[in-house]
Amino acid sequence: MLADSSVVVLALPQIYRELGTSVAGVTWVLVSFNLVMALAAVPAAHIARRVGPGRAAAVGLAVFAGASLACGASSTLATLIAARCVQALGGAAAVTAVLELLPAAVGSERRAAVLWAGAGATGAALGPAIGGILTELVSWQSIFLLQVPVAIAAAVPILAVAKHEASTRVMETELRPSGRPHVLANLALAMVSAAIAAALFLLVLLLIEGWGLTPIGAAIVVTVMPLSALLGSRLGPRVPSARARAAAGAILVSGGLGGLALLPKAEVVLTVPPQILIGIGLSLVLSALTETALSGRAPQAIHGGWTISARHAGVVIGLLALTPIFTADIAKQRNDAIDAGTAVVLDSKVNPLLKIELASKIVDRMEGERGRVPTIGPAFDPLPTDPTDRAAVVELRSDLQDQLDRGATHAFSPSFLLGALLGLLALIPIGLARRMDL
Amino acid sequence: MSAESRGKFLVGGAIVASLLLVAAYLAAGGASYTPAKTQDPCKHRPWRNPQGITEIAQQFSLSALDGAACQLGVSRETLARALASSADRQRFMDRYGINEEKLAKAIRAGLLRAIDDAEDAGALSPLLAVPLRESIQQIPLDQAIELVRDARSLLENVQSFLGPASGFLEQFLPEGLVP
DSSP states (O other): OTTHHHHTGGGHHHHHHHTTOOHHHHHHHHHHHHHHHHHHHHHHHHHHHHHOHHHHHHHHHHHHHHHHHHHHHOOSHHHHHHHHHHHHHHHHHHHHHHHHHHHHHHSOHHHHHHHHHHHHHHHHHHHHHHHHHHHHHTOHHHHHHHHHHHHHHHHHHHHHHHHHHHHHOOOGGGGSOOOOOOHHHHHHHHHHHHHHHHHHHHHHHIIIIITOOOHHHHHHHHTHHHHHHHHHHHHGGGOOOHHHHHHHHHHHHHHHHHHHHTOSSSOGGGGHHHHHHHHHHHHHHHHHHHHHHHTTOSOHHHHHHHHHHHHHHHHHHHHHHHHHHHHHHHHHHHHHHHHHHHHHHHHSSSOHHHHHHHHHHHHHHHHHTTTSOOOOGGGGOSOOSSHHHHHHHHHHHHHHHHHHHHHHHHHHHHHHHHHHHHHHHTHHHHHHGGGGTO | OOHHHHHHHHHHHHHHHHHHHHHHHHHTTGGGOSOOOOOOTTSOOOOOOOOHHHHHHHHHHHHHHHHHHHHHTSOHHHHHHHTSSHHHHHHHHHHHTOOHHHHHHHHHHHHHHHHHHHHHTTSSOHHHHHHHHHHHHHOOHHHHHHHHHOTHHHHHTHHHHHGGGHHHHGGGSOGGGOO
16 A cells, blocks of 8 residues: 555556546546545544554455455546545555554564554555556556455454454553654655655656656666665664664655756666665655654554655645646647757758658657657658668658657656755755754 | 764765766756757758759758748748648648638748748859749749749749740759759
8 A cells, every 4th residue: 555656657658548638637546546645644543543453454455445446447537536535545544553553563663663664665666666567467457456455465464453452442542642743754754755756757757658668668667766775775774863864865866856857868777877866765765754753652553644644745746746847848848859850850861752751740640649759760661762762761760769859858857856856855854853853 | 883973974975976976967968958949940041052953942942941930930840740731731720820821921932032042042043033933922822832842843844834934044043953
C-alpha cells in the first residue's frame, strides 16, 4: 500500500490511451488515491485505536482488496477514480493500524518506526519498476488485480490479532490521548514527497511519452532509484543525526531533479546519475523524517497517520502544481519542436517534390499522436532508392528526430526545476527543527 | 569520526554531489538543449548562391513562403504544413480565421517577394521579373499554391506561363533556367 502511489505511475500512459483521457485527467488516478489517503489517515488511526488495530487493519485490507478488484475491472476514468478513492480509504485504515501492531511484533516502538519508515521509502522507490513490468507483460489492470491476493495474504496473520481483540476488548492504554504531531517533520515530509512525486511521475512520462520507451524499458531505467535507495538505507544508520540525514536527503533529491531539468541530450544513460542522487536522497530523507515524526510519540498509529497524511498531501500538491505547468509546456514544446522540424525539412537538400510528400506524412503522424511528441521515423519509410536522395533523407530524418527529442526533453525541464525547488524548500522546516530536537 | 562530524560530512557530500551533477550537465549543454528557434518570416533571408534550376526553385519557394507567412502573421513552417494538402489548408484557415481570398492575397504577395529576392540574387533578370509580377497578380489560389510548392513549374514553363512574350524573354533567364 505504501508503494501504491508510485506503482501506478508507469501504467498512466497506457491508462491515458486506453481510457481516452488527457494527461490532466489521468493524473487524477494518482491524485484521488493520495488525496483520500491524506484526508483519511489520521481519522483512520483514531478509529483503529477505538476498535482495535487488528480489526481495523483486517477491515482496511478487505476494503483495499475489494476496491483493487474494482479498479482492475474499471472501463472508464470515472469508475477507476471512484474505486481508487475507496482503495485509499481501505489503505489508510490498514497502514495506520499496522503501525500500531508492529511494536508488539518487532519488540520495540523505535524498531517498529524504523521498519515502517523504511517500508515507506522502499515502496515509493520500488513501485514504478513493478508497475512498469506488470503493465507491459500483462496490462495496467494487472497492477490492481495483483494487489487483491497481496492484501488477502497480508490479512491472514492480522485476522488472528483481530480475533484476539474481539475476545479481550481494547486495552485502556491504547485510548490515552495522543500528543501533538511533529509539525516541522511532517511539513518537511510533505514538501519532499511533492519533490519525489515530481521525480517519479515526470521521469516516467518523459521516458514513455517523450522518448518512446516501452513501459518495461522505462521500468528497467527507473530501477536505478530503488537500487540507489538500498544504498541510502545502508548509509543512513551510520549517521545518527536525523536532521543531517534529512537535510542531505532533501539536497540530493533536489540535486537529482536539477540534473533531470538540465539533461544535455535525450539519452537514457544520462538519467542514471540524477536517479542515483534521488534514490539515495529519498531513502535518507523519508526514513529520517518519518522516524523523527514518530520518535517518542504515542500512540504510534496516530503519529503514523500524520506522516501518511503529510506524505500523500505532498504528492497531491506536487501533482496538482506540476501537471498544469507540464501539460502547457509539453503542448508548447511540441509545437516548437514541430516548427523546428519543419524548418529542418524546408532547409534540407532533399528534392522539393519529396519534401512535399514528407511534409504531408509528417503532418499525418502529428495528427495521429494525440498530444504526444510524435515519433517521426515511419514518415520516412520507404527510403528513396536514389543514393543521393537516400543520404539526404537519412540526414534529414536524424536532424528532425533531434529537434523532436529536444522539444520532448525540454518540455519537462520547468517541472523538474519546480520539483527541485520543492525539495530545497523542505530544508526550511528541517533547519528550523534544530531547536525542536529533531 | 564523531556523530556530528559524520552528519556534517553527509550534508557536505550531498551538496558537492548535487553541484557537480548540475555543473556537469550545464557544461554539457543542458541549458541549451532546446528546439531550434524558427526565424521571423518578415526578415529577409539571403539566398544561398543558387546553382541550377532545382536550387533556384527551392529558394524561390522558401522566399514565397516567407512572404506569405509574414502577411498572415504565422511562421513559414506553419504555412508550409498548411499547404501540404487541401485538408491541411482548410484546417489552417479554420484555426487562424482566414478565408480563401486572404490566403490567396498573402500567397501572391509571397510570390512577388520571391521574384524580388530572385532578382536581388541575380537568379532572375529584371526584364523577366516585370511580366512575371504581372502574371502572378492574376493567378487563382490553387495555382499560386502549386507555384509555392514547386516553383520549378513556374521556371520551367515560362513559355506557356508568359504566352507570346516568352520567346523574347527567354534570353534574360539565367543559364540554368533555360528550358
